[in-house]
Amino acid sequence: MSTALVLAGNRGGVDPVAAYAGVTDKALIEIGGRTMLARVVAALRAAGMTRILVSTASEPVRAHASDLGAEPIAAGPGPSASARIAFVEAGAPLLVTTGDHPLLRAEWVDAFLRDVPPGTDVAALLARRTSIERDAPPTRRTYLRFADGDWSGCNLFLLATPKAVAALDLWERVERDRKRPWRIVLRLGVPLLVRYARGRLPLAEGLARIGARVGARAALVECASGLAAIDVDKPADLDLVRRLIA
Template sequence: MTTSKIPAVLVLAGSRPGAPDPVADAEGVAHKALVEIAGRPMLALVVSALRDAGIERIAVSASEPQVRDLALRLGCEVLATGTGPSASVAIGLDALSAPLLVTTSDHALLKGEWVRDFLADTPEGSDVAVLLARREAIEAAMPGSRRTYLRFADGHWSGCNLFLLATSRAGLAIETWKMVEADRKRPWRIAARLGLGMLVSYALGRLTLAEAIGRLGRRIGVTASLVAARDGLAAVDVDKPADLVDARAIMDARGA
């Protein structure tokens, strides 16, 4: 798939109800999308990378007034948020239609090149695709990085906050997305939902993540694909203050 086939991108910039964000609190701003790196708010960095990828229609899912105002100043559409990321994606898919690329406002290191690579590497015929990075690639790009990994037979993987809803059938995956959100740090529970055979295969170290994603897709009637990131830095987002320190150092190095 190419960027010419992607009419819109949804940037998730919501907040979890009742859960203070450590990055926003540390920086004294209303939302972490407003935190500056290299002199620009993270949301502006994300939008700039998407423009560099050749994508013109960008919508931001946000409820914080300052984030909504910034999105409008950046030339983006503004959409309402749902009760969680998957609910916000459902709203975005209804408003923007498939094919739809989804990312997050804290993906401050995002490059247009990564977006183009993700679309180019997504197998033809996929209804849904998710970008993940291998542990080896992340540690090569950022030695000493501490990430949360999904451990499967085909390696240890970390999410890259890039998702592709390629066809209208992708809407069928929203409910499953909610389940994966809840169990994202407990892969054995995801395997268990695929049946006893898959759980045993996971327990024995034989289940690959590609197989698990494909099997999840087939259960709900879609073709789901894992796409491996070419650059391990694609897995580095800003979830905590230590990530912000890393992101600023990397951006400073890019500028230099």
């Protein structure tokens, strides 16, 4: 595959991390002399991505993406809608990441794409809590607690086949209902969530069952490096990443 999407939009209003860094957009924050977006694009290019789409509604980010040799593309009202626009434009397979992932490395991308199981429609890269605390002990992440350990996402996804649109549909519904969690529960299935709440659901099984519910084969790939789970969601994350890169 050779096409990647970088989600570099915002949810409206002033982004606290951008304000903390004194720039208009989070993707334009400089770390070690390069913007976060430049670092992400460089990692994708080193991993063999020949077409790199950057989803944004910001004119400064659009201009910067063009300067980097990437292709600006319209953003939707949220991440799922933005991914859908790009998926319609580029088709499958499409690698998806975010513009606030400045530690992204080509070798993580290579390993992810290599290790996605055959026949998968949609896949996600995750790291175990033990790996994250080993490689970046000061960080605080949000963890998914499964029977086989605690996991955190690495902001790297593969929409491998046209059936991956079903995962975008689910993602969009979850975003829409995030203030009405009972609707999410009904969509994902109460028995599945009961097993999760009791700590009896392995992560791989959970993803597979959710995928089957929406009509797509979903899989996870484990990243050996805990640094892959470090993105920049808050000022403390930016301080940490700057220290790590320095």
